[in-house]
Amino acid sequence: MSRWLTLLCLLVLISGCAAYATHQFDTVFGSEDPANRISELSEEDTVFYNEQVRPILDSRCVSCHACYDAPCQLKFTASEGVERGGSKELVYDGTRLLASSPTRLFIDAKTTKEWRVKGFHPVLNEREQSPSANLQGSLLYRTIALRKKQGAFTQPVLSDDYDFSLARDQQCVSVEEYQQFEKDYPNWGMPYGLPALNANEYNVLTRWLAKGGKMPKAELAPENVQQQVALWESRLNSDNLKGQLISRYIYEHLYLYSLYLDDGEDYRFQLVRSKTPPGEPIDRIATRRPYDAPGVDHVYYRFWLDPEVKVQKNHIPMQLDEARYLRWMSYFYGEDYKVTKDPGYDAKVATNPFKAFREIPAYARYRFLLDHSQKTIMAFIKGPVCRGQVAVNVINEQFWVYFIDPEVVHNKGSADYLEDQVQDLDLPAVGSSTTLNPASWIGFSEQQKSYLSAKAALFESEVGKKVPIDLSLIWDGDGNNENAALTIFRHFDNASVVKGMVGQHPKTAWVIDYPLLERIHYLLVAGFDVYGNVGHQLVTRLYMDFLRMEGEMNFLLLLPKEDRESIRKYWYRDANETIKNYIFSDYIKIDRQSKISYETDDHQSELYEMLRKKLAKVLDHDYDLEQSKLSPNQRKALYRLQAKRGDGLAFLPNVVTVLVTKQGVPMDVISMIHNKAHANISSLLDEEAARLPAEDGVTLVKGVLGDYPNALMQVEESELIDWANQVANLKTRKNYSDLLDGFGIRRTHPNFWFVSDAIANFNRQDRPRESGILDYNRLENR
DSSP, X not given: OHHHHHHHHHHHHHHHHXXXXXXXXXXXXXXXXXXXXXXXXXXXXXXXXXXXXXXXXHHHTTTTSOSTTSGGGOOOSSHHHHHHXXXXXXXXXXXXXXXXXXXXXXXXXXXXXXXXXXXXXXXXXXXXXXXXXXXXXXXXXXXXXXXXXXXSOSSSSOOTTOOOOTTOOXXXXXXGGHHHXXXXXXXXXXXXXXXXXXXXXXXXXXHHHHTTOOOOOOOXXXXXXXXXXXXXXXXXXXXXXXXXXXXXXXXXXXXXXXXXXXXXXSOOEEEEEESSOTTSOOOXXXXXXXXXXXXXXXXXXXXXXXXXXXXXXXXXXXXXXXXXXXXXXHHHHSSOOOOOSOOOOOHHHHTOHHHXXXXXXXXXXXXXXXXXXXXXXXXXXXXXXXSSHHHHTTSOSEXXXXXXXXXXXXXXXXXXXXXXXXXXXXXXXXXXXXXXXXXXXXXXXHHHHHHHHHHHHHHHSTTGGGSOSSGGGBXXXXXXXXXXXXXXXXXXXXXXXXXXXXXXXXSEEEEEXXXXXXXXXXXXXXXXXXXXXXXXXXXXXXXXXXXHHHHHHHHHTXXXXXXXXXXXXXXXXXXXXXXXXXXXXXXXXXXXXXXXXXXXSOHHXXXXXXXXXXXXXXXXXXXXXXXXXXXXXXXXXXXXXXXXXXXGGGGSOSEEEEEEEETTEEEEEEEEEEEOOBSOSOOSSOGGGGBXXXXXXXXXXXXXXXXXXXXXXXXXXXXXXXXXXXXXXXXXXXXXXXXXXXXXXXXXXXXXHHHHHHHHHHHHHHOTTTOOBOOOTTOOOO
């Protein structure tokens, strides 16, 4: 009882101190009101912000403060995010029993005052507008001033006073509480755990904040881009049922994308649902999921100009041009069919795309998704589900992905058969984000078993036997589409997807057909609620196990049938009996023999090389080391390192981004990806128990691969071979520490921002459309 009484007194004391601090601020600087910040910006101040302030915010703040995982939900990606401020509520919370209210910037509130009602506190001064008040009342200024006061780091590895874990106890204080915060956390200024701003950067931000930290409104798109907007909005807002259903299908798959309507990089749009038609201001429909009931009789699909700076971890770019439009029209209108009714938005229908879009031929839907399959998969990687180890420990560290050729399958009559089966295949989003019971996984499991049993029966039937089990099953990109082969890398709690067959032969591979591709999207993208409760998130993770296994099983069909069980056992070594019973059960076995002729004993490796040859015309090589500026001998050293297995590779971080310099001048960037081996990946909570460090390897590529680097390094090109040999010869944790002493650019390194900026510049040069600001929340401290 005394302990609870002490806690209660402490809470009363804290709230009393906060109230007193607020009263002090009110007495000196007036009461807080977002309206105090409203004023016109002079042309001089606009130029100053755009040319001097904004580049500092982008290069020094956005790397940690972007997207859903921004500390304290404070986003520096747009002026609206800075005006909104911070919150003590977490977006990512794997323990909550009830779904929380969404707080999506630009969607769930329209004004700063509305965000204050939702519990967000300002980081810019909202009281009396004077230079003194603007600095003292600005949380942003107080944090950079605290970092400046701390001075330069005096040791290479920061002390335990710093907490860099993603699940850390965030200190999301308001400016009224900051005086006490400075005493409790004197080393927690901003940038947090990184070198301070230089004198010029500090002075620019101080000058800007002293004048009130005002930010200009985002510019309108130029007339030629607005004309393209009008054209595309007219195309997507048809007055007939068929056009409306097709537009709904397009929207539910592209709503996360950054859409470009011209050849430049300055204007990016998002496809949104609006209550208002083209020609009127957008009145955005705010729902948890893209297929939730809109609450209006008519939905309009509109192009909203995105003011946020590009952040690589959630950037999915797509060019909308006439060639793409003509392809879409050929898919959706290439055959004669009728749409007889609006499917509506009832959850039983809307959560199952095979019900909602049944009247659009499956061939058309599959063709649409294949046309940009990397982006279709990328939405799973870069959408909100990607954050957190429990979300992506359902996939292997590195694997290749191929696709079933729509011409082979859909011309054989099998598509309609499978389409009938998936009509009854519910997805987890059919339940509420608040009440979904983890035990519902059993029901989903039975549905999946039934579907796979029907699929196996189809392959054994007369109709199925007309579909050859050979390389003709695999889509070749029609000879010109680089989306035909993809590589997915997992980096523990995040992942990357790139075009091509990147790296060494992987342990596993997937072959994806239309029903599988569609379910991945509606499970992990359209149907995933980042604000949902633990039951929703857990069942989503468990369901993805089924989909991964299905993709793997499709790949195994191409191998001799006598190999399939032994390879599957190798992939699932030490798995629990429930998993083994599932993957070796009779209802998923297809007894037909592969028609591929093999000439070696290593059938899996031989199959990979046959696929490489089949897809040679469309394989992307942007990440190949041959594209780098390195010499042949240097590349050989990196390939030798890539052939290394086990030993001290286990001590490497997930992603290392390496700046190669020549006499200190930036020359190129390479990335080293740590591929962690597992006996199996069927464990939900104890992943470490399945680790096999002796089988670890690395993949080395040109350029930036991975949106969340764990370590930065700088290597002189004359020392690159020695660096590669040193990595290959790692034996102990001390060896890795020595490697960092020689080449590492730790958080504390005085060259940190130089290396960071150089990497960003190369990233923009290498991939101007795909690149964006990298995330530094996962930088290690060791």
